[in-house]
Structures are given as C-alpha cells and as structure tokens.
Amino acid sequence: MSEINIKKINKYYGSNHIIKDVSLDIKSQSFTVLVGPSGCGKSTILRMIAGLEDINSGTIAIDGTVVNDLAPKQRNIAMVFQSYALYPHMTVFNNMAFGLKLEKRSKDEIEERVHEAAKILQIEDYLQRKPKQLSGGQRQRVAIGRAITRKPKVFLFDEPLSNLDAALRVQMRVELAKLHDQLDATMIYVTHDQTEAMTMADEIVVLDQGIISQSGGPMQLYNNPSNLFVGGFIGSPKMNFINTKILSSNSKGTKVDLFGSSDIVIPKTSKTSSSGDQVTLGVRPEHLLVNKKSSSSWESKVFVVEKLGSGTFLYLEKEGEPLVVETEGDSKIKVGDSVKVGFDPDKCHLFDSSNNSFT
Numbered sequence: 001m002s003e004i005n006i007k008k009i010n011k012y013y014g015s016n017h018i019i020k021d022v023s024l025d026i027k028s029q030s031f032t033v034l035v036g037p038s039g040c041g042k043s044t045i046l047r048m049i050a051g052l053e054d055i056n057s058g059t060i061a062i063d064g065t066v067v068n069d070l071a072p073k074q075r076n077i078a079m080v081f082q083s084y085a086l087y088p089h090m091t092v093f094n095n096m097a098f099g100l101k102l103e104k105r106s107k108d109e110i111e112e113r114v115h116e117a118a119k120i121l122q123i124e125d126y127l128q129r130k131p132k133q134l135s136g137g138q139r140q141r142v143a144i145g146r147a148i149t150r151k152p153k154v155f156l157f158d159e160p161l162s163n164l165d166a167a168l169r170v171q172m173r174v175e176l177a178k179l180h181d182q183l184d185a186t187m188i189y190v191t192h193d194q195t196e197a198m199t200m201a202d203e204i205v206v207l208d209q210g211i212i213s214q215s216g217g218p219m220q221l222y223n224n225p226s227n228l229f230v231g232g233f234i235g236s237p238k239m240n241f242i243n244t245k246i247l248s249s250n251s252k253g254t255k256v257d258l259f260g261s262s263d264i265v266i267p268k269t270s271k272t273s274s275s276g277d278q279v280t281l282g283v284r285p286e287h288l289l290v291n292k293k294s295s296s297s298w299e300s301k302v303f304v305v306e307k308l309g310s311g312t313f314l315y316l317e318k319e320g321e322p323l324v325v326e327t328e329g330d331s332k333i334k335v336g337d338s339v340k341v342g343f344d345p346d347k348c349h350l351f352d353s354s355n356n357s358f359t
Helices: 042-050 092-102 107-121 136-149 166-183 194-200 218-223 228-233
Strands: 004-013 016-026 031-035 057-062 077-080 154-158 186-191 203-208 211-216 240-250 253-258 262-266 278-283 288-290 297-307 311-316 323-328 338-343 349-351
Touching: 004 042, 016 042, 016 057, 016 211, 031 042, 031 194, 042 077, 042 154, 042 186, 077 136, 092 107, 092 136, 107 136, 107 166, 136 166, 166 186, 166 194, 186 194, 194 218, 203 218, 203 228, 211 218, 211 228, 228 240, 228 278, 228 349, 240 323, 253 278, 288 323, 311 338, 323 338
Parallel strands: 031 186, 031 203, 077 154, 154 186
Antiparallel strands: 004 016, 004 057, 203 211, 240 253, 240 278, 253 262, 278 349, 288 338, 297 311, 297 338, 311 323
16 A cells, blocks of 8 residues: 655745645555646655655654655655766666675565566567666666666556657557556656646646646546636637626526627536626636537637647637637638637636636
8 A cells, every 4th residue: 555645834935835635545556647837846855755845844654654754765766857866887777786795685575676667668678778778768668667676565657758759649648557556656747748647647737826626536526627727727719708798697507608708508506606707717628519509609710720630629719828629630611701600608717716626
C-alpha cells in the first residue's frame, strides 16, 4: 500500500505564497495527474512530496507516516525528471544500477533488478550502450528504468515527455499507462498538457495559482467542470465561452440571450444568480450542430477551416474569441461560407459572475 495524504500544505518563496492550503488524498496504486498552466504550483507540490522542497506548514504522509522531516532517500520514492539526468560516461546498465550500488545491494540482486526493468521497458538490447547512442525516447526509458529498479512505493514524474516529439509522446503515454498496470504502483504525474492528463489519469487534479480548482476522473472534469477555468483548460480545442445575460429563470432552467438575436433555455440553475445578471455560456466544439434543425441557432461566416482527417474544425466570426465548431472530417464547408449553428441546451454550461458552474 502506498497512499499519500496531503493536509493543508503551504509554500512561500519570500513573500510569494505559491501553494495555498492544498489538501489531497492520493489512493494507493492510482495514477494521479497534476495539471495546470505554467506557474500554477504543480511541480512544487511534486517536489514537496519528494522532499526536494521544504513545507512551510501542513503535512504530507505516505502510508500513514508523516514525512515532512524525512530526507528524500528515506521516503521510498523515485522521481523521473523532465531532463533525463543520465550519466553520459556510464552505460545504460550502470545508469540503471547506480542507485542500487549506492544502497550496497548485492551484485546478483543488481543484475536481476536491472534486467527485470529493462525487459519491462524493452531496452534489453541497449544495456551496454552509452546515453549519446540512444534516441530521446530510449533515454527517457532508461531514466524510468532507473526508477523501477529501486522498487519504490511511489513514482513521481515531472513532465517527463516534454522533450520528445509529438509521435514519441503518444507512444510513451501508452508505455507509461501500460507500465502502471504492470507495476501496480502509485504514480503521480505532472504536466501542463491536458491531453496527457485525460489519456493517462485515474484522477486529475487541476491546479490554478496554487490552489486545487477541481479534482476527479477525466470524464467527470470534462463533462461537469466546476468553474470557468476548468471548463476552458480541460478539452482541446477548449470550450467556447459566450458572454450573455439571464432573461429569466425557474426551477426547470435558465433562459439566456443568444447573441441578441434569439434565446436558449439551459436546464441548469443557480441560487446566486437572477434575471439581468451577466453570465457565461459554455459549449464544447463537438456539441454544436452545423446546418441542422435546432430550436436555438445562430448564423455566422467561416474564416478558418482546420481539416484533421477524423474531424474538421470551423472557426466562426464572433465578437471576442471566435466560435469553434467540430464537424465531420469530410465536410465540404470552406472559408467564406455562412453556416447556421445550433445549440443543444443539454450540452451547454452556465457560469456565474464568480466563474462557478450552475448545477
């Protein structure tokens, strides 16, 4: 078992309050992803768990033991960094064995653990090579293998795929997910890439300016964002946002203005908003209907078309940011065409003036 319990941790750099009363329970053998924009505090939290950053207040416990005052080597964790941090003069075998040698493990045990990790990562043929003879993906596997050989309670990954090209990142995402299933280990993964978070995580923790904005399963966050920030951060392309106002509301839903030309009733309500209040309507690109019958629709001109094969994204003229619509991959719509866009009320979201979601 390797459950991690974080209770009201805080971190200051001088007068800057970086991590603000963060509490989080990470289940044993889970794959938890900390995601957010640069500067949100995700790597700082990871380093606090690892013991590489001091905790100004609060506690971090691993398996019920508070580790605030324990050195990194006493926490039984292994960390994989964005940079591979391999010793260039050592072979792959010696890089992977280095930590075990420091622990004064027997030669036979070192051999067994290194070959076991190399087999899992499919790098057995590279054990006698130097890092400069490897590709970026192979080097990252060696860095992960070095962590595996230690058989830690917890694996910590700090944006390990950032230096890889797009195709290799997809491959390594699959490999890491498979590795998690093989090892049944607790893994905490930091990234700014929400696609990595959605495809690998059991649990996603979205951070914004040092606080947890929302946590939950990937589809829970995607379908039910608790606030405007999560709605815009999770999803690619991001959710469309339309500034509007409440026309009326009752227990069944909220009627809002639609571009000043029509209205739409969203089956969501708020105890803190009433008629006349400014709100934000949110809808994902794939939930908009193009040139189809709809009780609520809006017409606009297309100014950009992105064809991705499996789907096509249309960018429509709108005051402020453009409206992005996803349609069929073989769509014949082209730049300059006018299209009618329908809104499915059941797929729309509303956010109040405090950016919190209607329920």
